[in-house]
Amino acid sequence: MAVLPSPACPTITAIYAAYEAAADSGYRAHLGASLIGTECERAIWYSFxxxxxxxxxxxxxxxxxxxxxAEARFVADLRRVGVTVLDLDPATGRQWNLRDASGHFGGSMDAVAIGLPEAPSTWHVCEFKTHSAKSFAKLKADGVAASKPLHWAQMQAYMQLAGLDRAFYLAVCKDTDELYQERIRHDAESGLRILAKAERIIGAARPPARISQDPAWWQCRFCDHHAVCHAGAAPERHCRSCLHASPAPGGDWHCARHHAPIGRREQEAGCAAHLYxxxxxxxxxxxxxxxxxSYRLPDGTEWRDGVPAAAPPDIVAHLPCRICRATIYRVGPGKGPHIAELICTGCKTGGRWLSKVDAAAMGVAA
Structure with missing residues (x-):
């Protein structure tokens, strides 16, 4: 007898599709504290x-x-027993947002709290996590530092950036709803090492060494960047993969090709002048x-990335867009006395025209 196909679940399929449609671009603007405990610095650099x-x-x-x-329930549980919990920054009314001096490293704290029965007069960084039964059992047996080193490093980073001496880790087993708590002491030496590690990765123009040269090494096999690191896959073309782009102070990015800052949307879009x-x-x-x-590929053939230097640019930097304030424009055909039209790469708005003088200064062909 033929095996019947699994029954269709159109409602569930639609629910999952809605989550996928609402998902973000898949790129994080900053280097997150949740990643800094990753042992392989190359993997962190790839993410950045x-x-x-x-x-x-x-x-x-x-x-x-x-x-x-689950975070809201954790907060409610703590408040239920008399703990003062600030899950929003009173100065902004939004989630706590911590950054290092560069503006490129940090994260969003779940909360800060005071009035815990174990230490009623001490402010704590709060970190809330959910675990599977297997992960929860290991957490109970070995503690946060040994079983979840990335969580431990994340809390050390937050304590270092927030200037607090303690963190409170509150976790739940998703299978049984059992809770686990652990107070974490700030390790100043580790905190400084974490910030130095982040600074080193952010400022690196080249990827750090691999944790292993063996593609089958367990940390490599399960790494999101395995294809790029070990199989020669190329990233998508965007500003972060371009040799012209580099981190700038204040969490910004700068393009050396166009001599202009690069906004988030521009970074994702990239431009025609992109060079890996x-x-x-x-x-x-x-x-x-x-x-x-120009590159020589492993099979001996040559491949050229980009265009000849003599070609006129089709992407230029100009005054900020009146709509979105972006400064990178695509060069479109001119009209009447105008040599070319500039179309904003951020919001796609056109209508900014180039005179002959400006076009000549930018190297735009007449």
């Missing part, structure tokens, strides 16, 4: 440079949302010009 877009199924996105929803960071190309660099780099 958007080497691999995070793509999750609707089911997994819903699971993430379950963890987010050479370390993203699994080939030998053999030549380069102002707007191109």
């Amino acid at each position: 440079r958007w080497a691999t877009r995070a793509r999750h199924t609707g089911r997994l996105l819903r699971l993430f949302d379950t963890g987010n929803l 960071l050479p370390d993203f190309v699994a080939a030998e660099q053999v030549d380069a010009g102002e707007d191109w780099v």
Whole structure:
């Protein structure tokens, strides 16, 4: 007898699809404290440079949302026993947002609290987590530092940035609703090392060394960036993968090609002048010009990234857009006495026209 297919579940399918449709771009603007405990610095650098877009199924996105929803219940539980919990920053009315001096490293604290029965007069960084039964059992047996080193490093980073001496880790087993708590002492030396690690990764123009040269090494096999790191896959074209872009103070990015700051939307879009960071190309660099780099591929053929330097630019920097304040424009055809039209790469608004003088100064062909 033929095996009957599984019954269709159109409602569930639609729910998962809705989560996927509402998902963000898959790129995090900053280097998150939740990643800084990762042992492989190359993997962290890849995340900061958007080497691999995070793509999750609707089911997994819903699971993430379950963890987010649990935070409100944790806060309510603590308040129920008399603990003062600030889950929003009173200065902004929004979630606590911590950044280092560069503006590129940090994260969002779940809360800060005072009045815990164990230490009623001490402010604590609060970190709330949900666990599977297996993960929860290991947490109970070994503690946070040993069983969840990324969580421990995340709290050390928050304590260092917030200037607090204690953290309170509150976790729940999703299978049984059993709770686990642990007070974490601030380790000043570890906190400084974490900030130094973040600074080193943010400022690195090239990827740090791999944790292993073996693609089958367990940490490599389960890494999101395995294809880029070990299989020669190329990241998508965007500003973070471009050799012209570099981190700037205040959490900003700067384009050396267009001599202009790069906003978040512009970073994701990239431009026609994009050139891969050479370390993203699994080939030998053999030549380069102002707007191109030539590589010799493993099979001996040559591949040119970019366009010849003599070609007129089709992306230019100009005055801020009157709509979105972006400064990078695509060059479109002119009209009447105008040499060219500038179309904002941020909001796609046109109507800014180039005179002959401005066009000549920018190298735009007449």
